[in-house]
Amino acid sequence: MNPTLPTSLEECFSDLPDPRVQGRCDHKWMDILIIAVCAVLCGADSWVAVATVAKAKEAWFRQFLKLKNGIPSHDTFSDVFAKIDADAFQVGFMRWVEAVFRVTKGQVVALDGKTLRGSHRRGVGQKALHLVNAWAVSNGIVLGQRKVDGKTNEITVIPELLRLLNVSGCIVTIDAMGCQKDITQTIRAEKADYILRVKDNHSQLKQDIEDWFAYGDQQHFKGMLVDFHQTLHKTSGRIEIRQCWAISDPLAFEHLRHYAGWTDLNSIIRVQRERRLGEQVSREIAYYISSLPANAAQLLQATQHHWAIENSFHWVLDVTFGEDHSRIRTAESAENMAVLRSIALNLLKRDTSKSSLRQKRFRAAMDNDFLLQLLTRV
Secondary structure (H helix, E strand, O other): OOOOOOHHHHHHHOOOOOOOOOOOOOOOHHHHHHHHHHHHHOOOOOHHHHHHHHHHOHHHHOOOOOOOOOOOOHHHHHHHHHHOOHHHHHHHHHHHHHHHOOOOOOOEEEEEEEEEHHHOEHHHOEOOEEEEEEEEOOOOEEEEEEEEOOOOOHHHHHHHHHHHOOOOOOEEEEOHHHOOHHHHHHHHHOOOEEEEEEOHHHHHHHHHHHHHHHHHHHOOOOOOOEEEEEEEEEEOOEEEEEEEEEEOOHHHHHHOOOOOOOOOOOEEEEEEEEEEEOOEEEEEEEEEEEOOOOOHHHHHHHHHHHOHHHHHHHHHHHHOOOHHHOOOOOOOHHHHHHHHHHHHHHHHHHOOOOOOHHHHHHHHHHOHHHHHHHHHOO
16 A cells, blocks of 8 residues: 555554455455545445545546455445444444544543444334444544444443543533433543533432532522633624533532532532524523533633534534435444544545545545545645
């Protein structure tokens, strides 16, 4: 393989078990992977599209790959990615991320689940694939993902994903589903901090926190260890006010009936979001627990950053990569294509040009020099 192409992909995926019958393979596994990554960068969203892009760029690929038997057919791409062990492929992806991307310490790592709506097969009772993703907000990259199968749920999968990731020094944020004592233990064991949303799945804990803040309001938080921060944002006639109260008072923790078991719990948090558009006013109040000290400015910013996984990752997958409309459903194919999308998204995010992701994918399809730049920049 020519050294101008990313050797990191070869290094990080080289030990992935090849499920094909050895001695009867017309194409090298690494050639198939490199071609698939390039094709997805260029806008391919199916195995037919991958093969189409590959055929159109065959002369370019031959500068770097031997391709003794030519370009693989779409059936070859489909068969190989349907048989590749998805868990092992994801581990290779996470190894690649750690090898070529520097994750900023102290940043928010948001965990959230996403369903690939087009991956179901009703005729055989196959439900749509559901993945838990980890998104590094400041870096704007996917750190990893893990499948939630029919025999488990996000609560079981989140600790597995955290143990595979390197989140040391980061702040892990998870919505209410991940607000579990075992998960706080896992996060702290990985030397990270947590901010977890508290909803009705922990109704007594939520009620205790609500009661304590109501008591604080009555007393004007006199004598309590509390911190407060507010932000004001104006845009297009809309005003958005965010307020955060963070309490680290020992008396508050004594008041919580279910305080025990939340590893290194240091603060309880109330965030109020108020939106004003003309005469319309809407308010939302959310409660959190955290291992961080009661620094309201830091905690408010971290809770805001959590939603980047929806706006900067899940939305991009659906709108730019057409993930929800993908009809790849066979065996491991949907999960492995999700990894290819994550590789492509990370490479596109690494590029600092001002174009949109959609324009970058179109440019990569049209401009081989730009495609090579995307691949070699890491």
